[in-house]
Amino acid sequence: MIHDKTAMGRKSFDGETPLVGSGKHNRCVVLPANVPILADFFERRNQNWIARTNSASDLIIQVGDSCFHLHKIPVVSKSEYLNRLVFQRIRNSRENDGESLIIQIVDLPGGTKTFELVVKFCYGWKIDITATNVAPLYCAAHFLEMSEDLEQGNLISKTEAFLSFLMISSWKDSFRIFKSCESISTWAKELQIVKRCAEAVAWKASTNPKAFSFDCEYAAHWNFEASKRGKSELEGTGTGTANTWWFEDVSFLRIDHFIEVIQSIKTRGVKSALVGSCIANWTTKWFSQVRLGLDKVTPKHMTHQLHRVTTECLIRMLPTEEKSVSCNFLLYLLKAGVMLKINSELLNVLERRIASVLEQCHVSDLLVKNVGDNDPVYDVGVIIRLLQSYFSCMLSNPAAKSHAVGRLVDGLLAQVARDEKLTVKSFKSLVDALPQNARYCDDNLYRAIDMYLKAHPSLIEEERTTVCRVLEYHRLSQEARQHVMKNDRLPLKLTAQFVLQEQVNMTRSMISNGSNYRRTNAQTIIRISKHLEKGQVNAQEIKMIRKDVEMIKSQLKELHNCKVKLQKQLKIFG
Incomplete structure (x- = not known):
């Protein structure tokens, strides 16, 4: 017959007096009173535990793969x-008289190892309770209903007293308790162990470390380690390493325990910037250990599911206050969420939050690294998605400063253009994600494109044409136009267009200034224009047109000087 525990009773022990231990704050020795039968010793044979007394055992309790040969009286009395x-x-x-009763216990918190301690307690043997076993033992005591109703000083009250003592007194032991709760998660939450432990950690994290005596040296150690790292992880938020000494330990918590701590931290009124940085620190710690979808320790689908749930939890518990979380971290979460x-x-919701602060961002905020060895250094796809969300929001927000975003994106283009692994398609998509009216002019865009062509010298003519198609003559400054006409990295077709446009502008300028200049190379220009329409042009023809443009510039300069001299003479004789 299988007996499974399905109901859990609750009882508050907040009023209990902390148990005095053995002299060390992280260890307690329990010796129960009123033991009806004392065991001389416990013998273990493979998976069998046998309590040796003057009388034969009459009860067999199966826990997991182990069998405990016991006596009814000491067990049922507690x-x-x-x-x-x-x-x-x-x-x-x-069954016939004299045969042992057999009882099977399923899902006992802590399993065989914990039940071994329970049995020793029932038989009057002293047991060592520590931070690593007190939570499973406390849950097992509740499972087995070892309350004061049966006997004064029963296991529930003793473990409860020591559990409360550890939570209040010891920073290190609070985290040992958290760790021990991972295997008994349901019971630990139902009996409020996780919540109480989180509240204890939150209280200490929001208080001067010297306020609790047992771990001052430990807390100071982490403060020193944080200071050795140089810059504070909260640079710009007005807080420093003195307030972040607890980050490192909290970063080792499992996601559900971490959520409990963060919720408790928030209720204590800790600054939102500190909470946000703690979440970012935890995320960096955990996500750097297991690449998204690339973990070899657990099955891929399990890793994916774990990361998906974890990412959703992180987004939900982010503080909502402005500047509580960096834009770069939000983009990191967005990247993870998309993947x-x-x-x-x-x-x-996350996209809209990032879009709302995009105008105040710097280029460094938009640099989100990829994890694959064959991927570009930075993820531009997540930025493209963000820009689409931003300009979609602009329809309902006419006050949005799109030109600030334009300068930001051009700066990002210049940063990623140097990456040899960035494809033409990705670079062009990022260029096109910004509407043309978000730029005052295209000089910065041209510089980014030129940097991309320089970093990718093996591009064919068609690919270079694709990259440069966005450039327009009238949107560049005179200085940028001059650079275009001398830039051998650009496709010949674009260079020819700019040279011809420059010649046309020069000619108009000269005619408007009264010159009798006539183009002597009209046939050549007509021929080049036809070639441009067909997509055919050669470097020799471009060189000839460039020479003609330089000659026009020289004549225009002379004409301008003559005009200035004539105006001066007219003033003298006028």
Whole structure:
């Protein structure tokens, strides 16, 4: 017969007096009173535990793969749960007298190792309770209903007292308790162990480390380690390493325990910038250990699911206050969210949040690194998605400063253009993501394009034409136009267009200034124009047109000087 514990009772022990331990704050020795049968010793044979006394055992309890050969009286005198099961079995048993009752316990918190301590407690043996076993033992005591109703000083009250003592007194042991709760998650949450531990950590994190005596040296150590790293992770938020000494330990918590700590931290009124930086620190710690979808330790689908749920949890618990989280970290979460296909509504909320602060961002804020060895250094896809969201929001926000975003994107283009792994398609998509009216002129765009061509010398003519197609003569300054006409990295077709346009402008300028200049190379220009329409042009023809343009410039300069001299003479004789 299998007996499974399905209901958990709750009882508050907030009023209990902390148990005095053995002299060390992280260890307690428990010796129960009123033991009806004392065991001389416990013998272990493979998976069998045998309690040796003057009388033969009459009860077998199976926990996992182990069997415990025990006696009814010491067990049922301390456990209401086992008392009830033994009574039911005796009443319904058809077995012959003298045979041991067999009871199987399923899903006991802590398993065999914890039940071994319970058995020793029942038989009057002293047991060592530490930060690593107190939570499982406390949950097992609740499972087995070892309350004061049966006996004064029963296991629930003793473990409760020591558990509370550790949470209040020891920073290190609070995290050991967190770790021990991972294997008994359901019970630990139901009995409020995780919540209470989180509240204790939050209280200490929001208080001067010297306010609790046991771990001052430990806290000072982490403060020193943080200061050795140089820049504070909260640069620009007005807080420093003195307030972040607790980040490192909290970053080792599992996501559900970390959420509990953050919620408790928030309720204590800790600054939102500090909370945001703590979340960013935890994320960097965990996500750097397991690349998205590339972990070799666990199955890929499990890793994907874990990261998806974790990312959604992180986004939900972000502080909402302005400047509480950096734009770069929000972009990192957006990148992870897109890759992991998180909840679309949550993803949209994150996009809108980043878009709302985009105008105040710097180029460094937009640099989100890729993780693949064959990928470009920075992810431009997430920026393209962000820009689409931003300019979509602009329709309802006419006050948006699109030109500030234009300068920002051009700066980003110049930064990523140097990356040899950045494809033409990705670079062109980022260029096109910014509407033309978001730029006052295209000089910065031209510089970024020129840097891309310089970093990718193996591009064919068609690819260079694709990259440069966005450039327009009238949107460049005179200085940029001059550079275009002398730039051998640009496609010949674009250079020819700029040279011809420059010649036309020069000719108009000279005619408007009264010159009798006539183009002597009209046939050549007509021929080149036809070649341009067909996509055919050669370097020799471009060179000839450039020479003609230089000659026109020289004549225009002379004409201008003559005009100035005539105006001066007219003033003298006037």
